[in-house]
Amino acid sequence: MSNFIYSLDKAMKEIMKNPSNSSSHLDQLPVCIIGAGSSGVTAAKSLKEKGVAFECFEIGSNIGGMWRYENDNGLSSAYRSLHIDTSRNNLGYSDYPIPDHYPDFLSHFEVLDYLEEYAEHFGVRPHIRFNSRVDKVEQESDGNWRVTLASGESKRFRAVIVANGHLWDPRWADFKGDFEGEQTHSHHYRTADPFKGKNVLVVGIGNSAVDVAVDLCKSAASTLLSTRRSAWIMPKYIMGIPTDRWSTLFSRRLRLPTRVSRTLVRWLAFMVTGDQARFGVPRPKHAVWREHATLSQELLPFCGHGWIRVKPNIKVLDGTHVIFEDGSREPVDVIIHATGYRASFPFLDRTVFEVADGQVELYRRMVAPSRPGLYMLGLVQPIGPTIPLVEIQARWLASVLAGDTVLPGEREMKNEIRAHQAEISRRYVGSARYTLEVDYRSYAKQLFGDIANGRAAA
Structure with missing residues (x-):
């Protein structure tokens, strides 16, 4: 009920601001977010700010993903002595800097504290359904998506943001x-x-x-x-x-x-x-x-x-x-x-999406061209910090889902994917290992440029 009230309230505020947009939120299904780790919480925050209705499902009983040591979702890879490799000044979300009282390199306990403070500050937690495992995600004939939970509950969404992380299925x-x-x-x-x-x-x-x-x-x-x-x-x-x-x-x-x-x-x-x-x-x-x-x-x-x-x-x-x-x-x-992880999505049929043979078909490392409405968030391995980069991804997705940024056609998206894959092959040793690689600076520049222009480049 709280999610419905939140969605309706946001839609009404948008109508009051601009009556011509009155159908843009009321006649659309909400967006589904899978996962409430560092990617899922910033996706929820970004959609909330754009007035985009959403529901977020988390398999565990709390937020944090891999940063929650011994997470009851059974998926965390955190060891007791784990400290992050990005220093405090470069680690946090842009609009919620990590306080100076934290050390240069945060432990997983401190990263989790920070994520909880972030979620509380931006009012994200009430919009997350905990202990809710997603068992199946399927695209329907009308282009919308059906999400089925382990409980048997099934709901329709106009889009699905997959933010379940890629450091949990051992290779x-x-x-x-x-x-x-x-x-x-x-x-x-x-x-x-x-x-x-x-x-x-x-x-x-x-x-x-x-x-x-x-x-x-x-x-x-x-x-x-x-x-x-x-x-x-x-x-x-x-x-x-x-x-x-x-x-x-x-x-x-x-x-x-x-x-x-x-x-x-x-x-x-x-x-x-x-x-x-x-x-x-x-x-x-x-x-x-x-x-x-x-x-x-x-x-x-x-x-x-x-x-x-x-x-x-x-x-x-x-x-x-x-x-x-x-x-x-x-x-x-x-x-x-200590040989890495497979990028796995057990709720998605492999014919819908998979990362295989060192290839991933994602425009701007997020959009599945042949599956409109399916978005992968945080499926990157950057040179540079991950958390602030995923925040930029989330803002880009929110802009797309709010109708503020227009995507190119499928052909143009596939051309961009091929160009990116060619660059990865030229640049990195053993390129299959670097399937998810991005350069923080150039990638962030692309995403900010798309948002500023209101149109994603081909």
Whole structure:
């Protein structure tokens, strides 16, 4: 009832402001938002501000998504020691800055506090239906969408915004041979306690892999980190200043290209930490701007202390041991796969939408051209902060759904998608891994330009 009253109240206010628009809200179905994490709450806030009627469904009992440690929705990948890699000044939503009393790098507890404050400040929470799992989303013959909940309830919407996140469905590595020990995924890692006194192998060298290795290495009997291509390791601080603020200085204030700004930051980091190869972490063959760097203040010192040893890719699993591509053989009790996630949407049939074979068919990384009314929010992996970028996406979507920004035709949208995919293939190492990649600055500029022009570019 509260959602209906909210929608009707907004529609009446719009009529009073501009009677000529009286049919724009009253004769349309509402919009469905799936998920109430950092993407879903900003989508709700943006639609509310535009007077667009909506309902938001959250599978868990509260907001926060992955940032709610041990979330009862069963989908959070947060471990106890998790801290975000974007510093406070660059992390928050544009119209609700993170207060200065928070540290430079927030823990997941503090990110959740901030999200709750944001939702409360903008009156979002009353419009979210908790403990409401979406089981099926189908497009009907008239172009509208039917959303069916686990309870059996079924409702029609004019559009669906999918904001359920893409860091919850673990992707596992597949190796030859047999392993007699335990295997788990970083998605299930919480604390170092279960691994005390054990020989642990962490597969991967992304942020989660390094965080897990650093967290458990002091209490484990031994800690190995296996990587195929290695990665550029960047400290979280350079000369006492968070590293991403140096990036902001170069890219936003000095307006240097992303390639140049990231290369400059890499050289600054070299002056602080020296050659990472000296610590046993091989230097990648690719340039720093061709792949995501890994941020860690502890990895190189911990390697220097001998608490973590970096190994090449796994060649074969050999019972209680693992043989690596350099021919070395190590005893291992537990393998932790920190090998990323699949972008999964269990409520959508694969014929409707899927991310497969390193390809994603989304105009402006949000719009499914052949499925009008289906929008994917937060399905991006940016160079730069995610939360403020998703806020810009949400404002763009709200502008489209309010009729203030017009989309191009399907053909033009598909041309834009192909151009983006070609750029990803040219720019990034192993481009399939970077299917969801966007450059924060250029992407944000596109979206703001569309909103300002009232028409999305082809």
